Amino acid sequence: MDSTDAITVVDAPVVCRISPTVDLLFSRWTTPILWTLHRSGRLRFGELERRLGTITPKVLTERLRQLERDGLVRRQYFPEVPPRVEYEITDLGESLSPVFAALADWTDDHLPAVEQARSAYNGPLPR
Incomplete structure (x- = not known):
């Protein structure tokens, strides 16, 4: 087999260089x-938990730790009684x-069209 017959393997990040960012930002x-x-x-x-609504404390803790690890959120601990912890977005997050x-x-411009396309795709509800 000469070089023209070789199968080219493309590295995934080269194919879609925004994939790491999408994975970082758009997890649940x-x-x-x-x-x-x-x-x-x-x-x-x-x-923060109240403002988000239906998130569980466990999931919020996991996500905040990930965001802190990635440098997007800062956690500040205050050694008071009772202890106080606050979270804020970092400059990188901003x-x-x-x-x-x-x-x-x-979303404002196109979500109605997406919802209309979904309705058309799903068709009328069965009776």
Whole structure:
């Protein structure tokens, strides 16, 4: 077999270089957490949990740890009685603001068309 017959293997990140960012930002609850901290500023765990609504404490803890590990969220511990912990978005997290703004605009402009396409695809409800 000469070099023209070789199968080319393409590295996945080369095919879609935004994949790592999509994986980072769009795992369940990550975007709502970042959006809430971006809009609300520094929040205590319980307040963040209330603003998010249906998230469980376990999942919120996991996501906050991941976001802290990735440098998008800062955790600040206050050694008081009772202990206080606050979370805020970092400068790196804030750098995503244009991405969130673009997604919000896209949602406003196109989500109705997506919902219409879904309805058309699903067809009328059976009787």
